[in-house]
Every structure is written in C-alpha cells, then in structure tokens.
Amino acid sequence: QVxxxxxxxxxxxxxxxxxxSCAASERTFSSYAMGWFRxxxxxxxxxxxxxTWSGGSTYVANSVKGRFTISRDSAKNTVxxxxxxxxxxxxxxxYCAAAVSPGDVVVRYRxxxxxxxxxxxxxx
Numbered sequence: 275q276v277x278x279x280x281x282x283x284x285x286x287x288x289x290x291x292x293x294x295s296c297a298a299s300e301r302t303f304s305s306y307a308m309g310w311f312r313x314x315x316x317x318x319x320x321x322x323x324x325x326t327w328s329g330g331s332t333y334v335a336n337s338v339k340g341r342f343t344i345s346r347d348s349a350k351n352t353v354x355x356x357x358x359x360x361x362x363x364x365x366x367x368x369y370c371a372a373a374v375s376p377g378d379v380v381v382r383y384r385x386x387x388x389x390x391x392x393x394x395x396x397x398x
Contacts, residue, residue: 278389283394288360294357295352305372333379
C-alpha cells in the first residue's frame with residue numbers, strides 16, 4: 275500500500291514562496307503518477323499539478339501555471355511543489371495523491387492514495 279506524507283505548508287505573505295514535499299513509500303513504483311490537489315473551505319478538491327514517474331510528463335492547472343512547478347526525485351520517491359508568487363486565493367489544504375493506473379491525471383477520482391494534507395495560508 276502506498277503511503278504519502280506531505281510537508282512544507284505554512285503561512286506566507288502574498289508574493290512569497292513555499293516548497294511542498296510529498297514523500298512516498300517504496301511501493302510507489304506501482305503508481306503511474308503523483309499529483310497535487312487543493313481544497314479550500316466550501317469548495318471541491320481541485321487539481322493543481324501532476325507528474326508521471328516513468329516519463330516525467332507534467333500537467334499544471336491554468337490557475338497556477340507560470341507560478342507553480344512540480345518535480346520528482348525517483349530515487350527518493352518524492353515529489354515537490356514549488357510555489358512562487360503566491361496569492362491569497364492559493365490558500366487551501368494541499369494534498370498529495372498517487373494514481374495506480376494510467377488515465378486523466380487532472381481527475382481526482384483517478385487517484386488511489388492520498389496524504390493527510392498540509393495547510394497553505396497566504397496573507398494579503
């Protein structure tokens with residue numbers, strides 16, 4: 275079973291940066307892709323970005339494109355989310371997820387495993 279642990283969340287001012295990490299278990303090789311989703315109070319969990327383990331293909335939501343960058347370290351079974359130029363609307367709980375089967379990585383139901391989430395708060 276894949277286990278995921280997020281870290282790096284916190285409180286930052288608008289325009290600042292944060293780097294989130296998601297450490298996965300050794301069994302991540304059975305996963306097709308790793309993704310980041312976020313959820314603000316009263317809203318649905320939405321796709322942020324994803325990366326495939328094999329090809330390293332990246333997918334980024336339009337709302338964060340140009341500001342957020344996803345990367346992976348296969349040797350460490352870890353994915354990162356570098357968030358720059360943060361805005362108050364980026365405030366949410368950020369979740370790391372793993373998808374076992376190939377498919378549309380922007381759809382949250384494709385993901386089989388989820389981390390506990392880490393809070394990101396951006397003040398104005």
